[in-house]
Amino acid sequence: xxxxxxxxxxxxxxxxxxxxxxxxxxxxxxxxxxxxxxxxxxxxxxxxxxxxxxxxxxxxxxxxxxxxxxxxxxxxxxxxxxxxxxxxxxxxxxxxxxxxxxxxxxxxxxxxxxxxxxxxxxxxxxxxxxxxxxxxxxxxxxxxxxxxxxxxxxxxxxxxxxxxxxxxxxxxxxxxxxxxxxxxxxxxxxxxxxxxxxxxxxxxxxxxxxxxxxx
Amino acid sequence: xxxxxxxxxxxxxxxxxxxxxxxxxxxxxxxxxxxxxxxxxxxxxxxxxxxxxxxxxxxxxxxxxxxxxxxxxxxxxxxxxxxxxxxxxxxxxxxxxxxxxxxxxxxxxxxxxxxxxxxxxxxxxxxxxxxxxxxxxxxxxxxxxxxxxxxxxxxxxxxxxxxxxxxxxxxxxxxxxxxxxxxxxxxxxxxxxxxxxxxxxxxxxxxxxxxxxxxxxxxxxxxxxxxxxxxxxxxxxxxxxxxxxxxxxxxxxxxxxxxxxxxxxxxxxxxxxxxxxxxxxxxxxxxxxxxxxxxxxxxxxxxxxxxxxxxxxxxxxxxxxxxxxxxxxxxxxxxxxxxxxxxxxxxxxxxxxxxxxxxxxxxxxxxxxxxxxxxxxxxxxxxxxxxxxxxxxxxxxxxxxxxxxxxxxxxxxxxxxxxxxxxxxxxxxxxxxxxx
Numbered sequence: 001x002x003x004x005x006x007x008x009x010x011x012x013x014x015x016x017x018x019x020x021x022x023x024x025x026x027x028x029x030x031x032x033x034x035x036x037x038x039x040x041x042x043x044x045x046x047x048x049x050x051x052x053x054x055x056x057x058x059x060x061x062x063x064x065x066x067x068x069x070x071x072x073x074x075x076x077x078x079x080x081x082x083x084x085x086x087x088x089x090x091x092x093x094x095x096x097x098x099x100x101x102x103x104x105x106x107x108x109x110x111x112x113x114x115x116x117x118x119x120x121x122x123x124x125x126x127x128x129x130x131x132x133x134x135x136x137x138x139x140x141x142x143x144x145x146x147x148x149x150x151x152x153x154x155x156x157x158x159x160x161x162x163x164x165x166x167x168x169x170x171x172x173x174x175x176x177x178x179x180x181x182x183x184x185x186x187x188x189x190x191x192x193x194x195x196x197x198x199x200x201x202x203x204x205x206x207x208x209x210x211x212x213x214x215x
Numbered sequence: 216x217x218x219x220x221x222x223x224x225x226x227x228x229x230x231x232x233x234x235x236x237x238x239x240x241x242x243x244x245x246x247x248x249x250x251x252x253x254x255x256x257x258x259x260x261x262x263x264x265x266x267x268x269x270x271x272x273x274x275x276x277x278x279x280x281x282x283x284x285x286x287x288x289x290x291x292x293x294x295x296x297x298x299x300x301x302x303x304x305x306x307x308x309x310x311x312x313x314x315x316x317x318x319x320x321x322x323x324x325x326x327x328x329x330x331x332x333x334x335x336x337x338x339x340x341x342x343x344x345x346x347x348x349x350x351x352x353x354x355x356x357x358x359x360x361x362x363x364x365x366x367x368x369x370x371x372x373x374x375x376x377x378x379x380x381x382x383x384x385x386x387x388x389x390x391x392x393x394x395x396x397x398x399x400x401x402x403x404x405x406x407x408x409x410x411x412x413x414x415x416x417x418x419x420x421x422x423x424x425x426x427x428x429x430x431x432x433x434x435x436x437x438x439x440x441x442x443x444x445x446x447x448x449x450x451x452x453x454x455x456x457x458x459x460x461x462x463x464x465x466x467x468x469x470x471x472x473x474x475x476x477x478x479x480x481x482x483x484x485x486x487x488x489x490x491x492x493x494x495x496x497x498x499x500x501x502x503x504x505x506x507x508x509x510x511x512x513x514x515x516x517x518x519x520x521x522x523x524x525x526x527x528x529x530x531x532x533x534x535x536x537x538x539x540x541x542x543x544x545x546x547x548x549x550x551x552x553x554x555x556x557x558x559x560x561x562x563x564x565x566x567x568x569x570x571x572x573x574x575x576x577x578x579x580x581x582x583x584x585x586x587x588x589x590x591x592x593x594x595x596x597x598x599x600x601x602x603x604x605x606x607x608x609x610x611x612x613x614x615x616x617x618x619x620x621x622x623x624x625x626x627x628x629x630x631x632x633x634x635x636x637x638x639x640x641x642x643x644x645x646x647x648x649x650x651x
Contacts, residue, residue, distance in 0.1 A: 009256060068498050073574075100304075109498045144496035145508070145595055146431035149579060179474065179582060183423055184493075184593075188584035194511075196577075 003068035007061065014213030059084040063091075063162040065098045066198065067108035068150045075154055077161075078103050089123040095158050096121065096131060111154045113140025127167035128190045129159055135173050138181050145184040153186045153197045160193040168192045269439040299341040302368065304360055306349035312377075312395040313356045315349070315370065319388045327381060327392075334370040334379060334392065341365040356394045370394075415460040415629055417453060418481035420583065422493035422593075425471030430496035432605035438494040439469065441608055445492050445596065445617055452622045460487075460629075475543070478586040482546075488557055488628060489591040490621065491583050494608065496600035503601045504572025508593045509554035509561040510547045510576035510585060543586040553590035556631060560624040561594050568620035569613070571597060571604075588629065594621070 061084040064077030082094035096118050102110040115136040122130040141151060156169040170190035171178060179185050187192075229242040283484045285439070287535045301320035306313055317336075324339040348360050355375040363369050370392065383390055421442035423429030429438030443466070450462045463484050465477040481489040495506070566573045574595075596617050597604045607613040 070499060073497065073499065073502050142431065142496075144599065145493055145579070145581065146495045146497045146502065146506075146591070146598075147430070147600075150498065168265065170517075182578075183427060183429065183474065184581050186580045186585055188582070191580060195577075 006171075025090050048187050050184045059117070063095055063098075064158070065095055065103075066154045066158045066161075067099070067103040067105075068111050068154070070107045072108055072199045074197050075150060075157060076200045077109060077198070078105050078108055087123075088163050089129065091163050092123070092131070092159045093121045095162055096155065099154060099158055102198060111151050113137060113142075115140060119172075123166060125163060126210065127164045128170055129163070129168070130170045130172055130190075131155060131159070132172040132175055137171075138173050138178065141182045143182060148182050148184045149194075149197060151181065152187070152191065153194050156191050156196060157193045157195075250526060262381045269461050279437070299343040299365065300338065301345040302342050303345045304349055304362070304546055306351060306354070306357060307356050308351070308356075312393055313351075313354055315357065315360065315392040316396065317368070317390045317392070320345075320391065322388060329379065332372050334372065334394075335363075336368040336370075336610075338366045338368075342368065344368075352381060356396050414458065416463065416486045417460050417625060418463045418482050418484055418486040418489045419446040419449055420465040420477045420481075420489065422489040422491060422538075424466050427471050430494055430599045431601050432599040433500070434605060436597055436599055436605050436609055438496075439616070441494050441596075441599070442492045443467075443469065445614055445621075446627070448618045449492075449621050452618050453625060455529045456626065458624075474582045475586060477583050478591075481591070482586065482588050487632065488553075488625065489589055490557075490561070490569045490625070491581075491593040492621075493593055493595050493598045494597060495595040497598060498600075500600055500602065502598050503604050504574040505562070505569065505597055506563045506574035506577055506595050507558040507565070508577050508579050508581055508584070508595070509551065509558045510591070512548045512551060513582050537551070546588050547584055547591060548589065550590055553632075554584070554592055556625070557590040558592045560627040560631075561592060561621065564620040564624040564627070565594070565596070565617070568623065569596075569616045 003062055050104070060081045062079050065080050066075040066077050068074070069076040080095075080098045082091060082098070085091055100112055100116060113136050117134045117135070117136070119132040119134060121132070138152075141214060143149065152171075155171075159169050160166050168190040171181075171187045176204075180187055255315070300323045303318040303320075305316045305318075307316070319342075323342065326337050328335055328337070342362070342365070344360075344362055351357055351359055355373040357376070358371040358373050360368065360370050372394070375396045376394055378395045380393045381390060382396070384395075421439070423439040423442065425439075427439070431437055447467070449463060453460055453462050462485070463480060463486070465480045466472045477491070478489070494589050495502070555576070560574065564575050565571060581593050584593060597608055599605050599608060
């Protein structure tokens with residue numbers, strides 16, 4: 001028994017994610033750092049700049065938010081700044097708000113369906129971020145597998161490649177677990193990031209030096 | 216108490232402690248058709264809890280999923296002793312084999328073993344057959360089902376019996392025993408003296424359907440219509456192959472079908488290959504071309520999940536659900552090499568015959584491929600979101616080109632499988648090569 005115990009215990013956490021998914025409605029972010037969120041939830045980038053600039057000496061860090069490229073088939077990173085907070089879930093939330101707002105660069109495309117909003121992000125001790133979106137993400141998506149891959153991995157890659165504490169991302173819609181968004185990508189369990197769908201590595205490298213991006 | 220279960224290439228040892236509470240299971244496998252897995256210790260004294268967990272997960276990934284599911288469930292079933300457990304028995308006879316469904320009216324543990332000409336199910340407490348035993352007058356695989364003593368059911372096998380698999384279902388509690396017939400290989404063709412080729416089974420899966428219309432083109436062409444039409448045309452085309460394969464469509468009408476059900480159709484038909492047909496879309500309207508996917512599996516995660524499912528099996532409901540989930544998700548991992556070969560064949564033929572842009576063979580975690588117990592790919596034949604490609608996809612002519620490519624790819628793949636099978640014919644669909 002003892003020989004497997006550590007590995008199995010780590011692994012139980014992986015399987016337990018289904019249960020955590022069910023528990024996501026409970027107002028208790030699991031395994032989050034004890035520090036309270038220093039920001040109100042879901043600020044837009046404009047609000048962040050305007051309202052908090054003079055309040056705190058919060059450090060800002062650069063992140064790459066991944067949007068579909070207009071020029072080629074894949075995701076390209078747009079550099080944005082977020083507040084460097086201790087809570088991984090809070091950084092993930094800021095990044096996803098940027099993703100929802102859409103790109104500012106003209107050579108990038110919006111990817112999340114209009115009206116999609118982020119309900120919550122939970123980060124578990126095993127490095128899984130559960131991102132809970134409104135149902136527009138599912139109902140508004142439509143489309144084929146490539147569209148779905150771009151959508152799913154814009155979220156996963158944007159979060160995992162910018163938040164070192166997060167290794168994979170699971171999806172919830174209105175607090176509930178889902179199978180797929182539109183019949184293709186398996187969302188019954190959390191996904192690791194996919195670097196192969198990223199068409200420009202440059203941005204990620206540049207950002208890594210600032211935000212402590214993991215290789 | 217320790218039960219030892221002996222099946223053709225697997226010995227499974229299951230331990231229960233003095234109170235009847237299950238201890239961690241250990242699996243060991245071995246046999247001539249399982250390269251890399253060594254012969255086994257069957258002496259229960261050598262079993263220490265948990266020691267061979269990773270060996271077990273490797274074994275399960277190599278194709279003993281159904282048995283593993285069964286054996287793992289053995290431990291989950293509580294071993295309370297009281298009134299006999301009622302067992303209702305139904306048998307379904309088909310060309311491929313006979314399926315026996317035993318419905319239990321209470322949870323009960325059992326072990327299954329194959330004796331010469333019999334499969335015996337030993338229950339851990341008394342059972343009583345309810346209703347009539349199935350009528351099996353003309354079945355050459357299963358002769359009859361009867362009880363011997365209070366705790367044993369005996370399935371008497373016929374001359375066409377080749378192998379068996381078991382799995383469990385819940386609500387109600389069922390044990391399903393699939394008895395597979397010998398393939399036609401032993402029915403010698405009188406004129407040539409040569410065994411006829413076994414019939415190949417191809418399952419085609421037209422993507423989406425019903426209210427799930429899939430992608431929609433700029434002028435309103437629906438993916439679900441294109442996929443169904445291509446699948447029907449492909450079925451027609453494949454029916455002229457020699458030898459004629461059995462072709463099954465997961466849906467042959469405009470209706471919603473869950474992803475796991477599509478996969479289950481292929482598994483149930485013991486398909487040689489599973490081809491899910493889709494039409495793509497992208498936010499970039501100029502995106503064009505065809506691409507073919509096979510499953511991107513996360514091996515390390517899967518092993519961890521398997522271990523976790525075993526670890527957590529203390530409580531019946533949750534444990535079984537986790538285990539079912541894990542086993543389903545491991546199913547395709549042992550066929551990735553064949554799936555990659557099939558994907559290559561599909562992509563190559565699409566490039567050859569349609570002249571569309573080659574987007575290559577790719578891997579993605581597509582749900583419809585996850586539980587498939589055979590070579591399985593998802594092909595995106597073109598981008599309906601591209602106006603020019605939508606126009607092409609509307610035309611019968613272009614659809615026929617796609618069908619030609621897919622039919623040729625199926626032919627290539629089956630020919631390759633024949634070549635690989637040739638030196639050592641193996642009776643079941645697991646004749647496909649084992650991953651290195």
